[in-house]
Amino acid sequence: xxxxxxxxxxxxxALIREGVEVMFGIPGGAIMPFYYAMWDYRDRLxxxxxxxxxxxxxxxxxxxxxxxxxGVCIGTSGPGATNLVTPIADxxxxxxxxxxxTGQVGSHVLGKDAFQETDITGxxxxxxxxxxxxxxxxxxxxxxxxxxxxxxxxxxxPVLIDITKDAMQKTTVPNWDIKLNLPGYxxxxxxxxxxxxxxxxLLISAxxxxxxxxxxxxxxxxxxxxxxxxxxxRIPVVTTLHGIGSIPENHPLCIGMPGMHGWVxxxxxxxxxxxxxxxxxxxxxxxxxxxSTFAPHARIIHVDIDPSEIGKNVRVDVxxxxxxxxVLQALLEDLPPPSELAELHTHASDWMEHIREMxxxxxxxxxxxxxxxxxxxxxxxxxxxxxxxxxxNARGNxxxxxxxxxxxxxxxxxxDWNHGPRTHITSGGxxxxxxxxxxxxxxxxxxxxxxxxAIVGDGxxxxxNQEMATIVQEGLKNVKVAVINNGYLGMVRQWQELFENxxxxxxxxxxxxxxxxxxxxxxxxxxVERSEDVQDxxxxxxxxxxPVLIDFRVEREVNVFPMVPQNKSIGEMILSETQA
Amino acid sequence: xxxxxxxxxxxxxxGVLSRVIGLxxxxxxxIESLAVGHSETxxxxxxxxxxxxxxxxxxxxQLYRLIExxxxxxxxxxxxxxxxxxxxxxxxxxxxxxxxxxxCSVFGARIVDVGSNTMIIEMTGTPAKVENFIEVVRPYGxxxxxxxxxxxxxxxxxxxxxxxxxxxxxxxxAVPALN
Numbered sequence: 001x002x003x004x005x006x007x008x009x010x011x012x013x014a015l016i017r018e019g020v021e022v023m024f025g026i027p028g029g030a031i032m033p034f035y036y037a038m039w040d041y042r043d044r045l046x047x048x049x050x051x052x053x054x055x056x057x058x059x060x061x062x063x064x065x066x067x068x069x070x071g072v073c074i075g076t077s078g079p080g081a082t083n084l085v086t087p088i089a090d091x092x093x094x095x096x097x098x099x100x101x102t103g104q105v106g107s108h109v110l111g112k113d114a115f116q117e118t119d120i121t122g123x124x125x126x127x128x129x130x131x132x133x134x135x136x137x138x139x140x141x142x143x144x145x146x147x148x149x150x151x152x153x154x155x156x157x158p159v160l161i162d163i164t165k166d167a168m169q170k171t172t173v174p175n176w177d178i179k180l181n182l183p184g185y186x187x188x189x190x191x192x193x194x195x196x197x198x199x200x201x202l203l204i205s206a207x208x209x210x211x212x213x214x215x216x217x218x219x220x221x222x223x224x225x226x227x228x229x230x231x232x233x234r235i236p237v238v239t240t241l242h243g244i245g246s247i248p249e250n251h252p253l254c255i256g257m258p259g260m261h262g263w264v265x266x267x268x269x270x271x272x273x274x275x276x277x278x279x280x281x282x283x284x285x286x287x288x289x290x291x292s293t294f295a296p297h298a299r300i301i302h303v304d305i306d307p308s309e310i311g312k313n314v315r316v317d318v319x320x321x322x323x324x325x326x327v328l329q330a331l332l333e334d335l336p337p338p339s340e341l342a343e344l345h346t347h348a349s350d351w352m353e354h355i356r357e358m359x360x361x362x363x364x365x366x367x368x369x370x371x372x373x374x375x376x377x378x379x380x381x382x383x384x385x386x387x388x389x390x391x392x393n394a395r396g397n398x399x400x401x402x403x404x405x406x407x408x409x410x411x412x413x414x415x416d417w418n419h420g421p422r423t424h425i426t427s428g429g430x431x432x433x434x435x436x437x438x439x440x441x442x443x444x445x446x447x448x449x450x451x452x453x454a455i456v457g458d459g460x461x462x463x464x465n466q467e468m469a470t471i472v473q474e475g476l477k478n479v480k481v482a483v484i485n486n487g488y489l490g491m492v493r494q495w496q497e498l499f500e501n502x503x504x505x506x507x508x509x510x511x512x513x514x515x516x517x518x519x520x521x522x523x524x525x526x527x528v529e530r531s532e533d534v535q536d537x538x539x540x541x542x543x544x545x546x547p548v549l550i551d552f553r554v555e556r557e558v559n560v561f562p563m564v565p566q567n568k569s570i571g572e573m574i575l576s577e578t579q580a
Numbered sequence: 581x582x583x584x585x586x587x588x589x590x591x592x593x594x595g596v597l598s599r600v601i602g603l604x605x606x607x608x609x610x611i612e613s614l615a616v617g618h619s620e621t622x623x624x625x626x627x628x629x630x631x632x633x634x635x636x637x638x639x640x641x642q643l644y645r646l647i648e649x650x651x652x653x654x655x656x657x658x659x660x661x662x663x664x665x666x667x668x669x670x671x672x673x674x675x676x677x678x679x680x681x682x683x684c685s686v687f688g689a690r691i692v693d694v695g696s697n698t699m700i701i702e703m704t705g706t707p708a709k710v711e712n713f714i715e716v717v718r719p720y721g722x723x724x725x726x727x728x729x730x731x732x733x734x735x736x737x738x739x740x741x742x743x744x745x746x747x748x749x750x751x752x753x754a755v756p757a758l759n
Contacts, residue, residue, distance in 0.1 A: 121595065125602050130647045133594070150647060183746045184591055184650045308641035 007137040007168040008037035011101070012045060014144035017176065020072050022046045022063060022445055023101075024056040028076025029116060031103030033168035048445065048474055051466040053080050055438035057087020058464070061096050062442030065425045066399060068219065070097045070152050071442065077103045078116030081162070082123065086432060088158045089127040093429025094242065095215060097156035099148060100124075107135040107164040121162050129157030137167045141174040149180055154187030155306040156219060187305060191322035196330050199277070199301045199318050204336070206275035207347040209235045210298075212258065212287075215242035215428075216280015216305065218421045222325035223247065226279070229328055232335060234348040236355055238266050240281050241412055242428050245421040255355055259287040260564045261409040264362035267562075267570040269355050270295050279303040280324040283313040284429065293569035303327050362562075362575070365414065377555040381407070381484055383531040384552050385414035388453070388482065391538050393418055398451045399443050402426040403436035403460035405491040407484035409560045411455050434463030437481065441467050444476040451542065452478050458485040458511050468521040471547050480541045481549040483514050486556045494559045498580035518549035526550045581632040583612065584656045585732050586640065589742045591648040592618075592625045599646050600627065609633045613664075615729030621742035624650065628731045650745040659735045665704045665728045666714065667692075671721030672699040680720060687713045698723060 005013065011034055015023070023045060027035045038047055050056035053075040060071030071091075075084045081102040091098040105114040121133045130150050132143050143161060151159040203209055217226050223246050230237050230253045237247050238258045247254045258266045267289075270276065276298040281287065283302075288294040291313050301318040302310050310319040320327055335341075374380040392398045393416055400415065402408040404427050417424055425443060427435035440454035461483050471479050493507040515525030524544050528537045528551065541548040562573040565580070574580050590596045597616060604611060612630040619626040633639055636654050643652045672680055672694075680699060684691055689703035703713050707730055714725070733739065 122598070125595070125599055126606055129645075182647065185647045306645070308638070308645055312638060312641075 002173055004171040004173050006033065006037060006171050007140050007163065008033040009040075010137070010140045010172070010174045011144065011163070011168070012037050012041040013174070014141055015072065016041065016044055018070070018144070018148045020045065020070065022048060023072040023074055024048045024050050024059040024063075024442065025074025025101070026050055026053055026056060026076070026080060028080045028103065030077035030105055030165045031074060031080070031101075033165060034074070034101070034103065034163075048441075048470065050438065050441075050470050052464065053083030054086050054434065055441070055464050055467040055470065057084045057098070057100065058090070058432070058435050058438035059442035059445075059467070059470075060098055061087055061091055061094075061435075062401060062425060062439030063446045064091075064096050064098060064442075065094075065439070066422055066443040066446040068221070068422070070099050070148055072099045072101065074101045075103075076116065077105055077120070078118045080116075081118055081120035085123060085127070088124055088160065090427055090430040090432045090435065091158035092127045092129070094427065095156050095219065096158065097152045098158040099151055100158060100160040102160065102162045103168070104133065104162045104164045106166045108166070110135070110164060120160065124160050127158070128160050131160040132162065134161060134163045134167050137170040137172045140167065141176055142178050145176075145178075146180055146182065150182075150185065154185070188307070188321045189305070189323040189326050191303065191320040191327035191330055193330065195318055195320045196327065196334055199320060200331060200334055200336075202275050202299055202301060202318060203233060203235070203277060204341065204344050206344065208273045208351045209233070209275045209277065209344070209348060210269055210273040211235050211237045212240060212276065212278040212281050213237055213243040213246035214240045214278065214281020216303070216324040217243055217246040220280070220323050220325040221421070222280070222328050223421045225325055225328035225332060227251065229332055232332070232338075233341065234345050234352070235277070236269065236348075236352055238270070240284075240287055241426065243281060244412060244417045244424040245419070248418040248420070249416050250418045253352075255359070257412055259570065260289065261413065261560050261562065262570070263359070263413075264562050264573050264575070265355055265358035267564070267573060268358050268362075271297075271569075271571045273298050275299050275301070277301045279328065282309045285313070288313060289564045289570035290567050293571065374558075377558075378530050379528065379534070379552065379554050380531070381410055381486070381552070381554040381558055382414060383534050384482065384484065384554065385410050387534045387538055388455075389415040391535070391542070392453070395451070395542065397449070398453060399423055399425065399447055401436045401440040401443055401452065401454045403454075403456040404431045404433045405457045405460060405489070406486075406494065406558075406560050407455055407457045407490070410484070413560075433457075433460035436460060437464050438467040440479055440481070441471050441474070441476065444471070444479045445474065448478065450478065451480060454479065454481045456481065456483055457490060458483055458487065458514070459489045459509055461514070462511055465517070468518065468523060468547070468549075472522045477546045479547045481518075481547070483549065483551050485511070485514065485551050485553050486558070487511075488556060491560070493557070497557070497559065498563075498574075498577065499565065514549060514551040524548040527553065529553045581634055582656075583630055583632050584636040584654050585660070585662070585730065586629045586631060586636070586652060587655050587732055587734075587740055588627050588629070588643060588652040589619060589650040589740055589745060590625045590627060591650060592623050593648050596625070596646075596648045597627070599648070600629075600643060603642055603646065604629070604631060604639060607633070607639065609639070613727075613729035615731045619740075619742040621746060624742035624746060626740065626742070628729060630730050650742065651740055653740070655732055655734055660732045661735060662706055662730055662732045663704055664707045664710050664730045665702065666710050667726050668701045668703070668714070668717060668722055669724040670699050670701060670717055671697065671723055673697050676720055680717070683716060687716070689713060
């Protein structure tokens with residue numbers, strides 16, 4: 001190709017070459033040349049106009065998390081770019097492949113406080129995997145190729161490209177054939193074979209082995225390998241918040257979620273196990289509790305694609321740097337024949353029996369849902385989750401996006417996650433309230449034939465609910481929103497109740513009539529105040545050919561249990577208000 | 581907290597130094613000295629950072645996460661040659677000059693400028709020797725002083741040859757000449 005193109009046209013061509021089909025963004029002065037060029041590519045590059053750049057960023061994240069492909073968001077210079085900061089930070093914490101494209105003022109005024117100028121590459125340096133300021137049109141073709149390669153390979157993450165307006169306007173003949181030149185970026189995918197054999201030796205000799213399955217399983221698509229590995233060794237599997245979907249929860253080896261709001265039997269199992277095999281999890285403090293007391297009897301095997309994660313939070317006996325899927329494949333290849341696993345199988349089945357006994361004794365899901373305290377409530381939140389879980393599992397073909405807070409933990413705990421990877425999408429590491437509604441928009445575009453539920457608190461909902469308009473404009477009929485409305489910033493209130501003498505400072509929260517608000521946006525709005533109406537509302541949402549919001553006005557002061565107080569060992573869980 | 585000397589090779593791209601410094605700043609560690617310059621390989625910069633840190637191993641690992649970082653090592657406990665240079669503008673009235681000149685020859689320092697009442701002295705040596713020299717001349721009256729950061733090189737065959745990390749054809753240049 002020898003035809004000269006404008007920088008903006010090169011950007012469009014580059015995105016198409018990398019397989020991008022959808023972008024979420026908002027135009028503005030500095031990015032206008034890109035939008036000018038986009039018009040000619042509109043049949044191949046779908047642009048979704050969001051109502052706030054934060055929404056565009058989270059929508060791109062939702063798209064990426066549902067598909068594993070790169071999510072693309074666009075903002076103009078200045079406030080357009082700074083509004084992208086939160087989703088970029090969120091993507092960094094949750095290793096989401098995200099490309100943020102921002103317009104920048106003309107290179108001749110760069111650094112002179114021009115209108116809508118912000119140093120967005122400076123601002124996002126610590127929250128991107130990498131970023132670029134492009135002032136020269138000749139660099140664009142190469143930079144886009146490199147940026148997407150970096151965002152999607154190794155440990156995925158957000159990459160930002162800031163482009164001066166003149167670089168988008170100038171023309172050049174793009175060179176698409178420049179080889180990537182990244183001598184400092186060579187992710188390790190294959191695990192070290194010697195370490196893999198070491199891991200097998202350790203696992204085979206274990207009496208109480210345990211697997212922690214993290215986000216890496218989902219991102220590398222290792223769920224089948226994980227299940228086969230666990231089955232062949234008969235080792236119980238713990239799924240972290242982002243590891244949900246690694247193995248179906250109704251699988252006999254899946255024992256549930258660990259950590260601050262994990263189950264007692266899971267945390268006890270971690271504290272008792274003698275070999276802990278963490279694959280694709282990063283020992284986040286919400287999983288480990290007080291790290292120095294975590295898994296005190298365990299030799300730890302840690303598989304992570306990012307070497308800087310290994311040994312960061314907990315000591316590791318067998319480190320393996322590599323891709324979760326490839327490492328699991330190697331482990332499966334090197335496993336000894338079943339005859340040599342007999343001893344492990346015996347130990348593992350005793351161990352599993354012990355874990356299930358603990359599960360029955362402590363508050364398992366059922367016991368927890370049926371607590372006496374819930375008996376007199378008009379609408380305990382748990383009834384909503386029970387009905388949702390029942391309905392979703394019966395229907396299949398769904399994705400659930402959650403926000404951050406109490407409703408998020410309930411969703412992780414109380415829904416039976418039996419339908420594979422990428423069905424549970426949430427903001428984990430950064431804990432970004434306002435994630436769910438826009439992320440559901442992105443998921444709905446990625447999965448047009450599935451029902452996408454956003455479960456969100458009334459606090460988080462009011463941060464980004466304007467994307468309901470985008471959902472209508474895009475004609476997305478598959479989005480359903482469940483607002484778990486308790487009139488509080490509930491998780492903060494819970495901490496205030498349990499640890500701060502009920503000083504409800506800044507947590508009581510009012511809102512509009514959410515059903516009416518939804519109606520105003522052109523949605524169907526339903527209000528539910530009693531348990532007996534929950535199922536009908538959910539069924540109506542499914543039966544409606546269009547977006548539906550259900551305002552579940554749940555009991556106001558219900559707490560998430562079990563709970564590990566901050567900086568406590570995960571062995572010290574509290575199960576009710578009286579234990580706090 | 582222990583002082584660590586870190587040597588790193590970086591692709592010479594805009595903003596790379598800022599990324600490295602930002603990563604150390606994020607941990608709240610104080611950078612005691614920093615020296616940056618070209619390495620033997622075009623397109624590759626070499627830096628030496630002296631930092632007070634409790635957990636330098638983690639810093640080194642995180643530095644590797646930066647796309648443009650080719651090689652990082654903590655050379656604190658390795659056999660190295662370390663040097664630092666200082667320029668000192670000293671109060672030097674004619675009566676004191678003779679003494680100052682002989683002091684300089686003891687330390688191997690060079691006088692690079694003489695004014696009516698001042699001298700600029702250039703001195704290179706180990707950080708300890710530079711420190712020592714500064715204390716010796718301080719009583720004459722230091723008007724200005726500038727110290728470079730420490731630079732370090734591992735002795736013997738082992739070390740930080742940038743050529744191992746970049747293809748000779750491209751020499752690590754960020755975006756090769758286009759069109």
